[in-house]
Amino acid sequence: MRSFSLIFKQFSRSVLLIVGFAFWGFSAAYAQTDAAKGETIFKSKCTACHKIDQIMTGPALGPQLTEETDDKYLTKWIQNNQALIAAGNPKALAIVKKFDGKAMTTFTELSDADVGNVITYVRAEWKTISEKPKVDPNAPGAEAKGPSELVVWGLIGIVIIAFILIIVLNKAAGSLERVLANNKNIVVEDEAVVAETDKNVLLKKILKNKKLVFFILVCGTIAMGSWGWVTLWNTNVHTGYQPVQPIKYSHELHAGQMKIDCQYCHGGAYKSKNASIPSLNVCMNCHKVVKTESAEIHKIYDALGYDPKTQKYDSTAAKPIQWIRVHNLPDLAYFNHSQHVKVAGIKCQACHGPVETMKEVYQYSPLTMKWCIQCHKRTEVNAKGNAYYDSILAAHDKIKKGEKVTAAVLGGIECGKCHY
Ligand code: HEC
Ligand code: HEC
Ligand code: HEC
Ligand code: HEC
Ligand code: HEC
Ligand code: HEC
Structure with missing residues (x-):
């Protein structure tokens, strides 16, 4: 009877599991139809000003709707943001301040359910976008760092195995010798006793053991050799170089969380040799009103000779910010951004790594000739329509x-x- 109750238990468990799955599947399917309705509304009414993953006229809705979880507020905002602003809702006032001077249309024709569907769609879409790996796994990264780590570990492994082998063989040889000596009735000094009485004797014994001395020398030579090899390979390679910049500007915040497109600040990369660093006027598009009290932002004001109180620029007081260059090829090499970004369609991240997660930019790729050549050998050219x-x-x-x-x-x- 015991086995029967066991079978029953298992049976009921599987039934529960199936029911659970079915429920989950149903609800997922149901949510999808909601999301599909939301998508239609979003595409017809919102895309003029919003993208899911990028700031346009309005905020990037993916992160915005994920951070703001108060759906009641969101529904009111989407249906009639002007009413909320007029009523002095603090959240509404804050977002209006952030997007200074731009207004959102009211959508009083949308029902609560419509708005709910839009929100469901945006959140689901954002989830799939943000869960996608940001860096192309095929992207040539920092592979070309001289001899690979595998080789170094392989060498260390071989050395360890050889060491163990020698110890074992030595032991075996020792006991064989002892057996032979016993047979000839010759007394061999007991090593343990020797070690206890005089350490120098042990050292002398080791030095006398030519095999062991040779082995230690070989190990030392291999270790020094590999160290020298790696060091020579990496001379003048600055992978990981991360200088402290004069303003604590964070790519993680601006390009990552806020999803500002790289092109907004580094437009040069798409049309010229240089990606170029944005002028501080680009920062002022937002920082004239955002975080005006921050000491870091005041560095921007000082550099531009801008007085936040009078809102006037004094060009005589301006002194440019001295950003410290991270990537720097020697003058003898010619590298053109637009040729790689625009013509070849290579993502910034393939060469610069996950910049959108970096609080401070560091050099991700080695920028060696080998690195350039390896990618050129591997990457196919898209010659159609060129x-x-x-x-x-x-x-x-x-x-x-x-x-x-x-x-x-x-x-x-x-x-x-x-x-x-
Ligand atoms: C005419 C341009 C425009 C259109 C169309 C538009 N928005 Fe906006 N939206 C904005 C702007 C600009 C802001 C920033 C706040 C402000 O300045 O009013 C914003 C802000 C928002 C916010 C942020 C509110 C908060 O407090 O977090 C949400 C959510 C939003 N919009 C949703 C939508 C949805 C959904 C639609 C389509 C039904 C839509 N918007 C259509 C321009 C627009
Ligand atoms: C809001 C403006 C802004 C955006 C958006 C932005 N950057 Fe930058 N970027 C800067 C500024 C300012 C610097 C110089 C300060 C520094 O190095 O952090 C910089 C520096 C860099 C550097 C180092 C340049 C050097 O000195 O060698 C790289 C690489 C870079 N950005 C790549 C990117 C990529 C890739 C993106 C998009 C994912 C991006 N940036 C988005 C403003 C921006
Ligand atoms: C075959 C090579 C070649 C090509 C192609 C070429 N240039 Fe030049 N360019 C030169 C040389 C060499 C000079 C410097 C000689 C001089 O100043 O008279 C120069 C000078 C210039 C100058 C003057 C720079 C100064 O400071 O005096 C400008 C501007 C210029 N080129 C623009 C262009 C533009 C735009 C194009 C593409 C439509 C172009 N060049 C294509 C070789 C070339
Ligand atoms: C599209 C708008 C936008 C642009 C362009 C922009 N920022 Fe920002 N920045 C923001 C926002 C929003 C914040 C964060 C506000 C917060 O933390 O609540 C911020 C935060 C900062 C901070 C942190 C301030 C602090 O004390 O926490 C610094 C520093 C900064 N930005 C520098 C820059 C620089 C330098 C540039 C130009 C290269 C720039 N920003 C361009 C919107 C922008
Ligand atoms: C094929 C590799 C590659 C790609 C793709 C690439 N970069 Fe670069 N980037 C470099 C190299 C190499 C340098 C150093 C150039 C030099 O020193 O002349 C550099 C330098 C920079 C700099 C420093 C300033 C300058 O113009 O030299 C910035 C900023 C930058 N890149 C941003 C970007 C952005 C943004 C993208 C994407 C739109 C991008 N890069 C795509 C390889 C790349
Ligand atoms: C991520 C891969 C990648 C890396 C890394 C890369 N390149 Fe390229 N490069 C390409 C591709 C793809 C093309 C072909 C673009 C086209 O279709 O014109 C190209 C083209 C070029 C060309 C033009 C060749 C011609 O015949 O017109 C030059 C020059 C060049 N790269 C220089 C460099 C240098 C210098 C570096 C290293 C600092 C570098 N590249 C790193 C992918 C790469």
Whole structure:
């Protein structure tokens, strides 16, 4: 009977499990239809001013709706934000201050359920976006750090195994010797007794053991050799370099939490050789009103000669902020951002790492020639619809037909070929 009750228990457990799964599946499916309704509303009414993962005219709604959990407030805000502002709701006033001078449309036509669906959709969408790994796993990262760690660990492993082997063999040889000696009735000094009576004798014994001395020398040479090898490889490689910047500007906050697009500040990366560091006027788009009391923000004001009280600029008092450069190729190497970002479509993170999680930027990739070359060997070029490659193909055809080809046809009048 005991086994029967056991079977019954198991049976009821599986039934519970199935019911649970079914319930979960149903509710997920139900939520999906809600989210689908929400998506339609969101796309028709909100996308003019909002993105889920980026600040546009209004805040990035993904993080905004995840941080703000008071759905009653959100519903009121979305239906009629003007009413909330007029009533002096502190949350509403705060967000209006943050987005100084921009107003949101009212949507009194949306029912509570409609708004609920929009919120469900935005949160679900944000969850899938934010749970996606931010850095492309195929991205060439800091692989090219000289000899790989595997080799070093492999060497250490071999050394340890060899050491153990030698000790065991030594022991075996020792006992064999003793057996032989016993047979010949010769007394061998007991090592333990020796060790207790005189340490120097032990040292002498070790030094006399040529195999052991040789082994220690070999180990020392391998260790010093690998250390020297690694050091030489990494001369002038500054992976991890992270200078302290004059203003505590955080990418983790601005590019990570607030989802400001890299392009907003480093637009140069898409159209020129240099990614460029934004001028402080870009910061003022927000910091004229955001965190005006912060000492860090006052450094921006001082640098621009801006007086927050009178809201006037005094250009004679301005002195530029001296950001400390993190990435720096030697002048003998030519690197062009737009060619990689725009033409090849490589993400910033492939070379700079997860910048949006860095409070202070550090150098993520080694920036060695090996690093450049390895990526060039591995990365396929997308030549379709690329005017430059079309011109190369055209030149190729001309050469085949024996026609005249000028340097211009090969791109010799492109500004970037001659100019930095
Ligand atoms: C005309 C542009 C515009 C449209 C359209 C718009 N918004 Fe906004 N939204 C804003 C601006 C600007 C803000 C920032 C606050 C302010 O200045 O009014 C904002 C703020 C918000 C906030 C933040 C409120 C808070 O306190 O956290 C939410 C939520 C929001 N919008 C949802 C929506 C939804 C949902 C829709 C579509 C039904 C929508 N918005 C359509 C411009 C717009
Ligand atoms: C709000 C403006 C802003 C945004 C948005 C922004 N950055 Fe920056 N970035 C800066 C400023 C200012 C500096 C210089 C200070 C520093 O190094 O932290 C900088 C420095 C850097 C550096 C180091 C440059 C050097 O000195 O070698 C890298 C790399 C970088 N940003 C990449 C990114 C990437 C990638 C993104 C998008 C994920 C991004 N940034 C978004 C303002 C911004
Ligand atoms: C799109 C708007 C926006 C831009 C552009 C922007 N910031 Fe910010 N910044 C913010 C917001 C919002 C906060 C955080 C407010 C908070 O903590 O409540 C902030 C916080 C900061 C802080 C921390 C202040 C403190 O004391 O906590 C610093 C420093 C800062 N920003 C520097 C900069 C610099 C330098 C730039 C220009 C390269 C810049 N920001 C551009 C919106 C912006
Ligand atoms: C293929 C690799 C690669 C990609 C992709 C890349 N960078 Fe860079 N970045 C570099 C290298 C290399 C340097 C150093 C350039 C130098 O010293 O001349 C650099 C330097 C910088 C600097 C310092 C200032 C400057 O212009 O030299 C900033 C800022 C920067 N990158 C931002 C970005 C942003 C933002 C993106 C994405 C839009 C991006 N980078 C994409 C490799 C890359
Ligand atoms: C993440 C991969 C990657 C890394 C890292 C990288 N590159 Fe590139 N690079 C590319 C790709 C892809 C192209 C081809 C773009 C195109 O279609 O024109 C390219 C093209 C180039 C070209 C143009 C070649 C030509 O014939 O027109 C130069 C020059 C260049 N890279 C220099 C560098 C330097 C210097 C570095 C290292 C500091 C570097 N790259 C690092 C992917 C990379
Ligand atoms: C075949 C190489 C080559 C090409 C392609 C080329 N340039 Fe030049 N450019 C030069 C040389 C060399 C100089 C310097 C000689 C001089 O000053 O007379 C120069 C000078 C200049 C100057 C003057 C700089 C100064 O400070 O005096 C400008 C501006 C300029 N080029 C712009 C361009 C633009 C824009 C393009 C693309 C449409 C371009 N160049 C294409 C070789 C080239």
